[in-house]
Amino acid sequence: MSPGSSTESYPTFARIGLRENPGKNLNQVTCPDRDLNPGRLVSRPDALTVTPQSVRGFLKEDRRGKGVEMYSEVTAANSWIANKKGLSTSEWISSLKMTANLAAVRSVPGRSLDGTRCRHGCPEIETLAHVLGFCEQGLLLRNSRHHLVRSKIAAALRNKGWIVEEEISCLAENGSTRRVDILAYNADTKQGIIVDPTICFEVECHQSAEVHLEKKSIYEPTVNYFKLKYALIHVEVFGLLIGARGTIPAFFEEFRRQFVLPTSLRDDIVIIMLKKSCQILINHMVPHY
Numbered sequence: 012m013s014p015g016s017s018t019e020s021y022p023t024f025a026r027i028g029l030r031e032n033p034g035k036n037l038n039q040v041t042c043p044d045r046d047l048n049p050g051r052l053v054s055r056p057d058a059l060t061v062t063p064q065s066v067r068g069f070l071k072e073d074r075r076g077k078g079v080e081m082y083s084e085v086t087a088a089n090s091w092i093a094n095k096k097g098l099s100t101s102e103w104i105s106s107l108k109m110t111a112n113l114a115a116v117r118s119v120p121g122r123s124l125d126g127t128r129c130r131h132g133c134p135e136i137e138t139l140a141h142v143l144g145f146c147e148q149g150l151l152l153r154n155s156r157h158h159l160v161r162s163k164i165a166a167a168l169r170n171k172g173w174i175v176e177e178e179i180s181c182l183a184e185n186g187s188t189r190r191v192d193i194l195a196y197n198a199d200t201k202q203g204i205i206v207d208p209t210i211c212f213e214v215e216c217h218q219s220a221e222v223h224l225e226k227k228s229i230y231e232p233t234v235n236y237f238k239l240k241y242a243l244i245h246v247e248v249f250g251l252l253i254g255a256r257g258t259i260p261a262f263f264e265e266f267r268r269q270f271v272l273p274t275s276l277r278d279d280i281v282i283i284m285l286k287k288s289c290q291i292l293i294n295h296m297v298p299h300y
């Protein structure tokens with residue numbers, strides 16, 4: 012591939028927001044001695060085998076391509092792949108493996124002699140989605156992951172002048188109790204928002220819309236409660252999906268822009284996701300690590 016070629020022929024790079032760097036493919040194998048070979052270095056042929064067809068096949072594949080499309084929604088959130096951001100080397104490698112669904116869980120062919128069921132006694136197949144999102148073994152770490160993200164979003168809203176309350180109990184119209192993650196309101200304009208960040212393993216692109224609708228159905232019956240309690244005119248509900256493997260859906264980005272929250276909020280959440288999901292994975296594989 013020559014320098015300056017369109018990224019169209021390198022669709023994986025384009026999809027995850029990276030620019031092709033032909034120099035990355037040059038190494039000592041292709042040019043072991045620069046004194047004897049002063050000409051222009053050539054790229055390794057095996058690095059050039061990615062085609063649009065092969066990428067489409069990867070995305071359609073049941074296991075490794077699962078949820079990968081969500082990385083294409085907000086490509087700026089994928090910069091950790093190129094520069095590691097705040098990740099340690101082992102976290103970075105684990106995160107890359109999780110991205111391609113290659114973490115060594117039992118459902119990966121050839122990884123287990125003891126079957127594919129969860130090693131912690133769940134009746135489920137031990138997939139990465141089970142480990143990161145459902146297994147009892149990771150419950151406390153998942154709660155911690157969620158609380159960190161909730162606090163980050165709450166702090167960003169406070170910095171923009173909102174009055175913010177977290178983990179607040181309330182009543183729905185049918186008399187049942189609910190607990191909202193974040194209530195933010197402006198005492199002058201009397202506008203309020205209920206924000207519920209939800210962390211899910213990435214499966215498909217319309218997940219974020221489904222989460223938003225689900226959260227609306229749960230929390231809209233509490234709107235009148237908050238209107239009365241805080242003398243608000245309008246309260247809107249936002250269910251924010253965040254990918255367990257550090258993906259940021261377009262819906263989250265639109266929310267961030269609508270409320271003029273900084274890009275650092277998005278980038279910090281990505282790193283929190285990756286670090287915490289790595290912890291959950293290690294705690295699953297090697298408990299008490």
Ligand SMILES: [Zn+2]
Pocket residue numbers: 129130131132133135141145146147148
């Ligand atoms: Zn389990």
